[in-house]
Amino acid sequence: MIPQPLQNLIKHLSKLPGFGPRSAQRAALHLIQSGESMATLQRTLLEVANTVQTCTQCGNIGLTEICHICTDVKRSPSQICVVEGVDDLWAIERSGIFKGHYHVLGGVINAMAGVGPDDITLGQLIHRVETTQPEEIILALGASVDGQTTAHLISTRLAHTGVTISQPARGLPIGAEVDYMDDGTLSIAFQGRRKFG
Amino acid sequence: MIPQPLQNLIKHLSKLPGFGPRSAQRAALHLIQSGESMATLQRTLLEVANTVQTCTQCGNIGLTEICHICTDVKRSPSQICVVEGVDDLWAIERSGIFKGHYHVLGGVINAMAGVGPDDITLGQLIHRVETTQPEEIILALGASVDGQTTAHLISTRLAHTGVTISQPARGLPIGAEVDYMDDGTLSIAFQGRRKFG
Known part of the structure; x- marks a missing residue:
């Protein structure tokens, strides 16, 4: 029912983190129905593949x-x-x-x-x-x-x-509401408490 | 900080339905770090662009x-x-x-x-x-x-x-639990009730 090339595209998209079979299908249809964005994505992937590399020293x-x-x-x-x-x-x-x-x-x-x-x-x-x-x-x-x-x-x-x-300090993040924090964070924040002011 | 071609890829991925800037970034990194899947996705997009078309009669x-x-x-x-x-x-x-x-x-x-x-x-x-x-x-x-x-x-x-x-009938879907159904569906299902058996 779904054309084979499109099934392949859905299969490859569904392997992306954050995508499942249904969202991959929706994304594939979106790409087809806006032909321009499919061509752009394809060109962008090619450019990334040809230019981007991993730093041999640090992995960036x-x-x-x-x-x-x-x-x-x-x-x-x-x-x-x-x-x-x-x-x-x-x-x-x-x-x-x-x-x-x-x-x-x-x-x-x-x-x-x-x-x-x-x-x-x-x-x-x-x-x-x-x-x-x-x-x-x-x-x-x-x-x-x-x-x-x-x-x-x-x-x-x-x-x-x-x-x-x-290692970076552990504790309450900026803007945290105490009643929304998990027990582990509260424990670590209390154990690591520092003199105020 | 993020190389320009990669920024472009993240921008284009984030336009897909179901993707936002963060999930697009994760997907772009996934594609780069598994070089094979980027090449495959790129080829698949090209194939879809070259073969798939919209039916001039029905839009399928x-x-x-x-x-x-x-x-x-x-x-x-x-x-x-x-x-x-x-x-x-x-x-x-x-x-x-x-x-x-x-x-x-x-x-x-x-x-x-x-x-x-x-x-x-x-x-x-x-x-x-x-x-x-x-x-x-x-x-x-x-x-x-x-x-x-x-x-x-x-x-x-x-x-x-x-x-x-x-238009297709409206009512409770197969497997539905009554207490999980919204008011609109329950109303329509009761108004449209049919003789049992």
Whole structure:
């Protein structure tokens, strides 16, 4: 009933995160019915495929073999911020709070999903710390079980290098309503309370 | 921070129904990080753009100028089922309940969204009924305000042709729990109640 090329398109769209079979079908119909946007998307994909590459040093995404963060002389290579993915790197860059270098792990350890230490760029991180000897490693990983398991593993594997290992503070986010916060966040915020004013 | 070609891709993906800026960013990263799926999606889009076309008679999507439903000699052209979009047509075809022809409106009247009678294929439908003189028009439009406004407009505009105009029954769907049904559906189901057994 649905033409084969269109079925293929729906199948490929439904593999995108956030899409299921029904939303992929709706998106495919939208693309067909506005012919211009299908051509544009197709050209854009081709351009991205031909230009965008992964930084061989930190794993960021850019237009050059070594990304603009790694080559920026105003940024300090003595601090390396370890993140799970490129989207975390972008979020930290948006905040403007960090002026060092990054290391993108490409995932976190998850035994259930079969993601082990060899499936992320942990080996490259250890090698990088051993050879470039930075002063500080900031583990900006998620405050989830997987994120914290990974943080512990990294800190164990880097112990022999003597590098300082830190992680962002935990507590109530800006604008938080106390009665909407989960127990874990409240516990960590109370345990880590600081003198007011 | 985000490379320009990638920003373009995120912008185009975020225009797809069901995608916002954040989910588009996640999808774009997914595509980049699995290079194979980006190439496949790009090829699939190209193939769809080159092969898929809209049936000039009913508005269905297929690989030929007149779709396989309009050319199927086992289907009766004396019944035309009017639907809002191709996805509705697919849903009815999946059920196998209908063996006539279709007419895809390409939308429903919505004054707020600026969709008027000239923005849907109403003129073509009237012309089609006048020239082919079918016996019955089934208005399989949504049970929403817009769907019903459109149904009323179509029935008014087709009055002079003398064609029978019907619409699918309204009531409780199969498997429905009464306490989960909205008031409108319950009202319509009670008003339309039928002798049991």
